[in-house]
Amino acid sequence: MNDNTTLAQQMVAAVPAASRNVNLSTDPKRMAVIKVWDAMFRGARKYVESEGFIGIHNMPHIVGVTGACENTDTLFTIDWYDGKKMFLPQSNQLYIEMLTQAIGGGRVYGEIQSFRKETKADNRRLAQFSLFEIEHVGDLDELLGHLSCIVAGAARQVAQDCPKELELFGRDAADLSNLTFKRLSYAHAIELLKTEGFPDLLWGDDLGAAEENRLTELMGPMFVTHYPADIKFFNMRNNADDPRVVNSSDLLLPLAGESAGSAEREFDADKLRHKLETSSMLEGLIRQGMKLSDFDWYLDFHKENDVKLHSGAGVGMARVAQFILGQTDIRDCVPFLINHENVI
Template sequence: MDTNTLAPKVAAATLASAHAGNRNLSTDPKRMAVIKVWDAMMRGARKYCEQEGFVTIHNMPHIVGVTGACENTDTLFTLDWYDGKKMFLPQSNQLYIEMLTQAVEGGRVCGEIQSFRKELNADNRRLAQFTLFEIEHLGDLDELLGHLSGIVRTAANEVATKCAKELALFGRDAEDIKDLTFKRMTYADAIERLKPEGFPDLQWGDDLGANEENRLTELEGPIFITHYPADIKFFNMRNNDDDPRVVNSSDLLLPLAGESAGSAEREFDGAKLRHKLETSSMLAGLIRQGMKLEDFEWYLGFHEEHDVKLHSGAGVGMARVAQFILGQTDIRECVPFLINRDNVI
């Protein structure tokens, strides 16, 4: 039998046998276009990292301790591990691959995981499972943002080059995503920029929500917001030398998608790192959930026992990058498989 004839029938039969309520399992042209766009997008991200000498870390853990949390430990999915021990599905592998930057030649590593978030809302922004593309390297925030720009730009260029027909199905012109540029603005300047734009009560120290992020991208296009207050960020982000109130961090905001990548320099001084964790609101929340400081000892101990060099890293939410590339307001239309509170296969 001609394999060109057989393949579409097999694909259709496989998809038809899945949960009928999952609209992401249809074989309509748009759904197939999403799959091709993702293929090109991920090839582009990997291409950049390969060209820049990143070592790809495979077989990344998908069953983790609490150190697999990202920022909000309340959204961890819990697993019943052996002998009743509590384990989790990962939100990030950053703590695990950070230390590899100290040993790998060139100090650059990357990898892909499925990130799991126990999101209570099933809306146009949130997924319970999505692809996270993570990088860590020896270097500072400025160099890191250069790598992030390169990853997203190369991913978008690959889609523009290979998927013009697929983009057209979503009303997207391939020229619109070629050779992207990214502005930069500090968090403090972003607060002042937003006040006359419908957010008069926004104060320094407030986190930026979806509405604020969307307005910034309407005004500025793709943009890195840098130097957030330390109190609203993950415990291991490095405080700025000139203004310790803020950390050397950045969120990449993309039009329609909002926050699409979080990044920061990592604190590398062992004593400072331990103090930051001990005084963090995150640890207090973990203790309420039955966790303890000792769960982080392997991570803290590494920094206390070794001469750790300045390093930084980022996690790129590829579903939101796809949402931006496709120009859609609803992330549920932009993933090959939709997994959220209301939908599972």
């Protein structure tokens, strides 16, 4: 290569042709995506910092099985010392949960890369994406208030700083300046969807992309709350009035679908152990050679300490970006595309 070759051109030339994609170019849309992400994160951080959340940095990117979310089958396994099995994290939730009990104010947030061994490379799935996680001493209602302000703050910062970049994607900054979020219980969502093209949907079914898309077409950005316990993570707190459901919520955004999962955490040590022991997640882990004792440090913390009611959430920032940019394909909305078919 001669001296006039740009660094970007050198990067593209160095990558095998099969791995090349728009994310390695310097086209205007890619530059716009980078600027939008910068503004989006500044807006999210601005809110949590104004509310006294303490940032937790240098969180682990090599974890035990406690770094998993609901679907342990999508964990990336890595070789650790002496042949021990370790993983790339899906979430740092369990780690920052406990910090809410120790840090003054009981409010923490963190930013990690979440890794999912997705077998499909489509318009919804990534193998790596940014996760903005918060935990606080407080209930679900307060948590949803924080989540609303984080996403609205991210969108508002983009609208303020990146109107020209939004125009490249056909988006009007004014549409993102004052977002509001409706709420609907899971049970009511099922009944609504039955009248909107999903007559066979039953209580207890998980909502897929088609169902989420229809709900947001009807209601815009929204929270679906109080999902059945059997389809959610083991440590979500059961509702006092209806133990079949947990005090949880998924944030659904137009085009992007589920963009944040959130819930109150069970803090009673005995209930927490029982929920783990009877969970479908544990069955899956045992099939993979893991064991209940892998969670001892987490269970022991609740047994040995006076743990207060707390709740938290993980915001998938790639899907927030997809909503902000108004795109049907998440692959067009990330600075670097990492999925089953693409790595650099």
